[in-house]
Each structure stands twice: as structure tokens, then as C-alpha cells.
Amino acid sequence: MNVRTAAALLLLVLLTVSLVPPHSEGATDEEVRISIPELRFDSSRSSDIGTIDMSSNSQRSLKVYMTNELDVPVAVVFDTSTVAKTATVSSYSSSIDVEPHNYAVDELVVKTLEYADTGAYSIPITVYVQYLDGFGERIGYERELTLTVNITSLYYTDAQYNKFFGFIPNDLEGPLGEPWFAALATLIMTILANILLCYLIVPLLTNHFGEKVTKIEKVKLKKSVTKIMSVLMFAYSLNLCAQIIGASPEVCHVIGAVSVFFYVCIGAVLAWRIYVFIISAILKSVDDADVGGGLDISLLPLFKMIGEIVIAVVAVTVILATMGVDFAGILMSAGVVTLGITMGAQNILSQFFSGVILLSTRPFKKGDFIKINNTVYIIRKVKLMFTELYTWEKDQVVTMPNNTLTSATIVNVTKETPEFRVYVYMSIAYEADLAKAKELMVQAGMEHPHAVIDGSRAKPSVRLTDFQDSGIELRLAVYVDNFDDSGTYAGELRERMFQLFKENDIEIPYTKYEITLKNFDGRRRPGDNLD
Numbered sequence: 001m002n003v004r005t006a007a008a009l010l011l012l013v014l015l016t017v018s019l020v021p022p023h024s025e026g027a028t029d030e031e032v033r034i035s036i037p038e039l040r041f042d043s044s045r046s047s048d049i050g051t052i053d054m055s056s057n058s059q060r061s062l063k064v065y066m067t068n069e070l071d072v073p074v075a076v077v078f079d080t081s082t083v084a085k086t087a088t089v090s091s092y093s094s095s096i097d098v099e100p101h102n103y104a105v106d107e108l109v110v111k112t113l114e115y116a117d118t119g120a121y122s123i124p125i126t127v128y129v130q131y132l133d134g135f136g137e138r139i140g141y142e143r144e145l146t147l148t149v150n151i152t153s154l155y156y157t158d159a160q161y162n163k164f165f166g167f168i169p170n171d172l173e174g175p176l177g178e179p180w181f182a183a184l185a186t187l188i189m190t191i192l193a194n195i196l197l198c199y200l201i202v203p204l205l206t207n208h209f210g211e212k213v214t215k216i217e218k219v220k221l222k223k224s225v226t227k228i229m230s231v232l233m234f235a236y237s238l239n240l241c242a243q244i245i246g247a248s249p250e251v252c253h254v255i256g257a258v259s260v261f262f263y264v265c266i267g268a269v270l271a272w273r274i275y276v277f278i279i280s281a282i283l284k285s286v287d288d289a290d291v292g293g294g295l296d297i298s299l300l301p302l303f304k305m306i307g308e309i310v311i312a313v314v315a316v317t318v319i320l321a322t323m324g325v326d327f328a329g330i331l332m333s334a335g336v337v338t339l340g341i342t343m344g345a346q347n348i349l350s351q352f353f354s355g356v357i358l359l360s361t362r363p364f365k366k367g368d369f370i371k372i373n374n375t376v377y378i379i380r381k382v383k384l385m386f387t388e389l390y391t392w393e394k395d396q397v398v399t400m401p402n403n404t405l406t407s408a409t410i411v412n413v414t415k416e417t418p419e420f421r422v423y424v425y426m427s428i429a430y431e432a433d434l435a436k437a438k439e440l441m442v443q444a445g446m447e448h449p450h451a452v453i454d455g456s457r458a459k460p461s462v463r464l465t466d467f468q469d470s471g472i473e474l475r476l477a478v479y480v481d482n483f484d485d486s487g488t489y490a491g492e493l494r495e496r497m498f499q500l501f502k503e504n505d506i507e508i509p510y511t512k513y514e515i516t517l518k519n520f521d522g523r524r525r526p527g528d529n530l531d
Contacts, residue, residue, distance in 0.1 A: 032074055032098070032129045033067045034145070036108075043145065049125070051148040054087075056155065057114040061107045064091075068098035072131045074140075078108065079126035086116040087149050089123055110149065115249040118153040122146050155249035155256070165189070166240050183241035190240075194233035198226040221277050228270045235262040260322045268315040275307045301359070305384070354402035355384040364412050369483050371411040413483055419452055420483035424493045427471040429507040437474060437506050438462040444496040445478040450489055452479040471509035 034043040039050030039062070054060055068074045076098060078091035092107040108125075125147055130140035160166035162179040170182040239259040242252050280300060359382060364370055368379045369392075377389040380397060387405055389398045413420055428437045445451055445460025453459055457479040466473040476497070480489045501508055 031069045032076070033069075034076070034127060035065045035067070036062050037065065038062055043127075043143070047143070047145050049145050049147040051120070051150060052110065053150045053152070054110065054112050055152045056112050056116040059109065059111045061092075061109050064106045064108055065103055066096065066098050066106065067103040068100060070131060071100050073100060074098045075128075075130045076104075076106075077128040077130070078106075079128070086119075086121045086151055087112045087123055089125055089147065108147075110147070112149065112151055115155055115253070116151045116153060118151060120148055120150045122148050153249070155252040160240070160243040161246045163244060166243060179245040183244040186244060187234075187237045187241055190233050190237040191230065194229050195226070198222075198229050221273060224273050225270065228266055228273070232263065232266045232270070235259045235266070257322065261319060264315050264318045264322075268311050271311050272308065275311070276304060279303045279307065350403040351385045351401050354406040355382075355386075357406055358382055358387070358402055359384070363410060367414075368412055369414045371413060372405075372408050376413075418482050418484075419457060419479055420486050421457075422478050422480050422486050422490050422493070424476045424478070424490050424497070425465070425473060426476070426494070426497055426501075427468060427473050427509055428501070429471050429509045432472075432506050434464075434472065436504060437501065440500040440504060440506065441474060441476045441497055444493055444500060445476055447496065448478065448480070448489065448493060450480045450482065450485070452481055468509075470511065 035041060036049060039052070041049045052060060052062075064078075066074075066076045074097070075095050077095045078089075088111050090109050090111075092109060096104050096106050098104045110123075123146070125145045126142060127145060128140060128142045162170045162177075162182050164170060164182050165186050170177055170179070172181070175181065236259065239252075239255050242255050247255075362382075364379050364382075366379050366381060370377055370379065370389075376392040377398065378392065378394065380388040380390050382388075384402075386399050386401050389400060390396070391398065426437075426441065428434070441462045442460050446453055451460060458477075460476060460478045462474055462476050464472060465475045476493065478489075478493065480486055498508070500506075
């Protein structure tokens with residue numbers, strides 16, 4: 001071999017070595033480490049990831065850190081095809097790249113199957129570690145890791161099998177030692193216990209309020225609560241009996257799902273009946289005590305509406321949650337829908353909330369006389385969206401939106417008492433006796449049969465209010481006992497004052513016109529202006 005050939009071979013060897021990346025024999029655990037801090041796991045020390053506790057039909061995420069101590073990028077792949085009878089393990093990313101001397105983060109998602117049995121299970125996880133050489137060829141290794149999952153089954157019934165009430169072992173002999181007898185005895189004893197409970201709790205509840213509720217209301221509540229509790233306990237007993245006899249998990253699941261629906265519906269009805277009973281008793285107690293503060297039995301419809309909305313929302317939420325509904329999506333969609341409804345139904349919402357304000361603050365009640373823009377109305381009925389009013393003559397019914405009422409200036413003239421102060425104006429001539437006229441006006445007020453002169457209100461009084469072109473204006477102020485007839489009383493006071501003025505020669509001024517008639521023969525006289 002000549003020198004040129006040897007040099008060429010040496011150059012070829014050096015070139016080949018330079019193109020082969022370091023660690024071509026494959027990466028090692030010490031160079032690419034897998035760690036899960038939550039479980040204190042490090043692949044450089046062990047292949048056992050650790051143990052997690054889960055229930056059946058549940059999901060849990062584990063954060064995984066991959067540290068690359070090599071000089072080349074590394075791709076880490078978790079085998080997502082790992083499936084066991086009890087649980088599945090998959091990675092959030094199908095493959096994740098880790099830069100040289102750096103780390104990356106991924107998640108392992110552990111899902112337990114719906115009908116997984118109770119016990120501890122080892123789940124194998126295959127991890128592939130790969131990196132690229134200069135020609136694009138993948139070189140690496142794979143490793144088996146093990147994750148232990150302690151599963152608590154939601155539907156398997158080993159713990160309740162052949163046990164009275166699900167926890168007292170059935171040690172009887174013969175046919176009585178069979179699961180069917182434990183289930184039957186549990187069903188009968190549960191129903192009896194429920195009846196006994198209803199006859200103890202309900203009387204205590206009704207007796208607590210004494211005479212604040214009627215006897216009919218107590219009997220009605222007792223019957224309804226007893227029926228509802230009996231159905232509720234029967235549904236619970238069926239669910240428990242299915243576990244006692246060792247029914248399949250599928251059957252237990254169906255019974256459990258139906259039972260939850262019944263629990264929520266019946267519980268909502270029971271809560272509603274008790275709520276109405278309690279709130280009625282409380283409002284009636286406050287009303288009888290006359291403690292003020294705006295609370296009385298007239299607020300019962302408002303509290304019923306609020307309680308009905310709250311109980312219905314809670315019940316629907318619980319039912320949807322048991323069905324696995326994603327509330328995040330529902331809330332987001334509800335927010336968008338609510339925004340659209342709010343923008344498109346501002347007036348309706350304004351009426352609704354105005355009705356709530358009127359029913360809670362109650363600036364007026366049925367039968368009150370109110371003034372709106374100097375027009376008198378009588379309250380007929382306050383509803384959630386609008387208020388019905390009579391005209392003062394009660395010949396028409398006016399329906400007014402509640403938002404209009406809350407935004408208006410309202411004068412409630414009969415909120416505290418039906419008594420009302422009437423103002424009657426009279427004018428006298430400048431030449432008349434002012435003191436005598438005021439005395440006669442007070443006399444008219446004192447003589448009126450409906451004037452309040454017992455000292456509880458200010459007595460009739462007169463004051464001078466204006467100097468007019470033709471006379472002096474005086475005003476008589478008199479409290480009368482009924483606002484509804486105040487217009488009639490004012491007319492009677494005017495008649496009486498007119499009579500007294502006439503008897504005492506008090507002149508009432510009026511407009512006078514002086515007309516002078518002149519003879520005209522058709523001829524123009526000096527001073528006549530015909531232009």
C-alpha cells in the first residue's frame with residue numbers, strides 16, 4: 001500500500017468518525033431522566049412511579065418533567081396505547097422535544113374505568129427516548145415504568161354484600177342467612193324508621209311555631225312531609241338493597257342514577273314545603289308583633305318567588321352535575337345568552353327588578369291613595385311586572401309598569417293614616433273686615449262634622465296668602481278624617497263660608513264691568529277718530 005492510499009484511508013476513517021454523533025450506542029437513564037415531583041419519582045433511581053388513589057370513573061393528571069443532559073435534542077414519547085381492565089394512561093402530548101441540557105414538561109392523564117373493581121392495580125407505561133443523528137436516523141431506547149392505582153369502586157358492592165343496612169353482617173343460618181333476607185329486612189326497617197322519624201320531627205317543627213300557623217296548615221305539612229320522606233327513603237332502600245344482594249355494577253349504576261334523580265326532585269319538593277311553612281310562620285309572627293321594618297305577611301309572595309327560584313336552580317344544577325355535564329361550557333354559554341337577553345330585554349328586566357324593589361320596600365300597599373304628577377290614584381294590586389291602580393273615582397283601572405313607578409316622584413297621602421289636610425281658598429274685598437272674615441272661616445272649619453278637632457291634629461287655621469287685583473286671598477287649612485271624601489268636604493266648607501260671609505256682610509269680590517251707552521246719529525263729532 002502506497003502513501004497516497006494510506007492517507008486516503010485515514011482521511012475516510014476520520015470523516016466517518018466525525019459524522020457519527022456521540023453516544024451512538026443510545027442514551028441512558030442518567031442522561032435523560034423522567035421525574036414526577038408529586039410522587040417523588042425519578043427514573044434514574046427506580047422504575048416504580050408510585051401509588052395514587054382514585055375512584056372509579058374518574059380522572060387525574062400527573063405533571064411529568066423530562067431532563068435532557070445530552071448534547072443533542074431528544075424526543076420523549078409515552079405509549080398512549082397502554083390499556084388495562086381498570087384504568088388507562090395517556091400523555092397530553094403525543095411527542096415532546098427536549099433541547100440539549102434543558103428540560104420540558106408534559107402531563108400523564110390517568111383515567112379509571114366506570115365499572116372498575118375496588119383494589120390496587122399496576123399499570124405499565126412504556127417510555128421511548130430518541131434523538132436524531134446527522135443523517136436523520138432515530139437512535140434511542142425504551143423503558144417500562146409501573147404506576148400503581150388504588151381504585152375505590154362506585155358500583156361494586158363487596159363491602160355491603162349480605163349485610164343489614166349495608167354494615168351489619170348477616171350471621172343467621174339457613175334461608176335467613178341469604179342476602180335476600182338481609183335486603184328485605186333492611187327495606188322494612190328503613191320504612192318503619194322513616195315513619196317514626198316523620199312523626200317525631202314534624203310535630204316538633206310545627207309545635208315550635210305555636211299559634212303562628214293554623215291547625216290545617218300543620219296537618220297539611222305533616223301529611224306532605226310524611227309522604228315525601230317515605231318515597232325518599234324507599235328510593236334509598238332500593239339502592240342499598242341492590243348492593244346487599246350483590247347486583248351487578250351496571251344494575252347498581254342504573255339504580256343509583258335513578259335514585260339520585262328522585263333524591264333531588266323529592267328533596268326539592270320537601271325543601272319547598274318546609275320553606276313555605278317556615279317563612280309563612282315567621283312573617284305572620286312579625287306581622288302580629290307589629291315590629292315594623294317593612295316585614296309582614298304581604299311579603300309572602302316575594303319570598304315564595306325567591307325561594308322557588310333558588311331551590312329550582314340548585315336542584316337542576318345537582319341533576320346536571322350527576323349526569324356529568326360540563327358547567328364551564330354551560331356558564332360560558334349562559335353568559336353570552338344572558339348578555340343578549342339583557343341587551344334585548346332591558347325594559348322587561350327593568351320592570352322585573354322594579355317589581356322586586358316595590359314588593360320589598362313597599363312604599364305603598366293595597367288601598368293607599370297616591371299622587372303621581374298631581375294625579376290621584378288608588379292602589380289596586382302590586383304585581384311583579386306592573387301595578388294596577390284605580391282612578392280616584394274608581395271608574396277606571398290603570399295598569400302602570402313598575403319601572404315607571406320607581407322612577408316617578410310618588411306622594412303617598414294615606415300611608416300612615418287616612419286623615420288628610422284640606423286647603424280651601426276664599427277671597428274678600430279690600431274694604432271687608434279681615435279679622436272677621438278669618439274668624440268666620442275658622443268657625444266653618446270647626447263646625448264641619450268630619451273635621452279633626454280632638455287635638456290629635458292641628459286645629460283649623462286661616463292665613464293670608466295673596467293680594468290680588470280685586471281682593472285679598474285667604475286660605476283655610478282643615479284636617480278631615482278621610483282623604484277619599486276630602487273633595488266633598490272642601491265643597492261643603494266653601495258653601496258654609498259663603499253663607500257666613502253673606503250673613504255678616506263680608507263682600508266677596510268679583511269682576512265688574514261698566515258699560516256706557518251713547519246716542520249716535522251717524523254724524524262725526526269733534527274728537528271722534530275713525531282711522
